[in-house]
Amino acid sequence: MYKAPGVYKKYILSEPKVRLPTGVPAFLGLCENAGIAVNQPQPLTHWSEFEQLFGEPLPNSYLAYVVRGFFQNGGSLCYLVRLKDADLNALSEGLAALETLKTIDLVCAPDIMVEPLEKIDPNWVRVMQSAILNHCSRLGDRFAILDSLPRANLEQVQAQRQRLTGDYGALYYPWIRIANGPQESGYFVPPCGHIAGVYARSDERIGVHKAPAHEILEGVLDLEITLTNTQQDELNPENINCLRAFPGRGIRVWGARTLSLKPEWLYVNVRRLFLTVGRWLEMNMADVVFEPNDTRLWANIERELTAYFYDLFQQGMLKGRSPTEAFYVKCDEETNPPESRDVGNVAIEIALAPVVPGEFIIVQIIQSANGITITD
Incomplete structure (x- = not known):
């Protein structure tokens, strides 16, 4: 209450801008519960929620294991999209369901390789992975974490990489062995979920500008292939991100390159920094x-x-x-x-x-x- 005539100053602090979450993936795959509609993104903040919503893992799906790997490695929020099948049409419909979702910045689709390993067609995998890359590039606000082919040798993963190009994605090799799978001795799964958890952990601890590499993979017992320095000398120049086992130092992410052919988008953290800036501009400059x-x-x-x-x-x-x-x-x-x-x-x-x-x-x-x- 002012008592005397005059000019009075009143300071009004502006509301803080909306905090932009990063390291939030959408996982597309097959799961059990028919009560959850297909192509309907479901938020998850803990591994136990997956079990409650979707039940036991399907025998022909990697989805449960990669989601668990995400939370094991520091992830705190993800979205799950139940696909009706593991073909291109189902994947395209699932990706379309993600278009209006602005809270994600990563995309993973582990179940595009759920056929018996000996029957997986590399060309078909390329088509589906290219569809994911095109989705991310067209929207410009998300980044694809792609898996190498299972049991791939160096020549096979190099051939896979040569068929993939995009500024908004990265390829990781090889597959990882986890515990608590359908086989007592361990179970090999695509690495995308564990890698997404590393992205989230690195973002939270340091920031999206830090390359999500030189990071330990939690919940991983072994790698499908133990790579040497000489072998990585062949893969790194082709922008294939290797997972390496180092004695006494654990199993680590040992690469941070995108699939881009443009030098300015060579590194994952640079691409994701500009991607995050674009998301911030869209979110906060609408006024x-x-x-x-x-x-x-x-x-x-x-x-x-x-x-x-x-x-x-x-x-x-x-x-x-x-x-x-x-x-x-x-x-x-x-x-x-x-x-x-x-x-x-x-x-x-x-x-x-x-x-x-x-x-x-x-x-x-x-x-x-x-x-x-x-x-x-």
């Missing part, structure tokens, strides 16, 4: 739609985005010694000429400097009369 397209709107947009990117810079998601080296935002008369404004467009120019993973650490050892010097 400027229909505002007068003038200098005040441009200034508001610049201010809003500068604050967001500065926060990313503070979190270490962008590289540079200062914000000006890490990003810039431009929204003015130059980016919005009259002919553009007349048709209702607002153009914003954004540049970001993403953090690239140190994939190759090179140490020089120089021996001289004064001793040995190590430089990096």
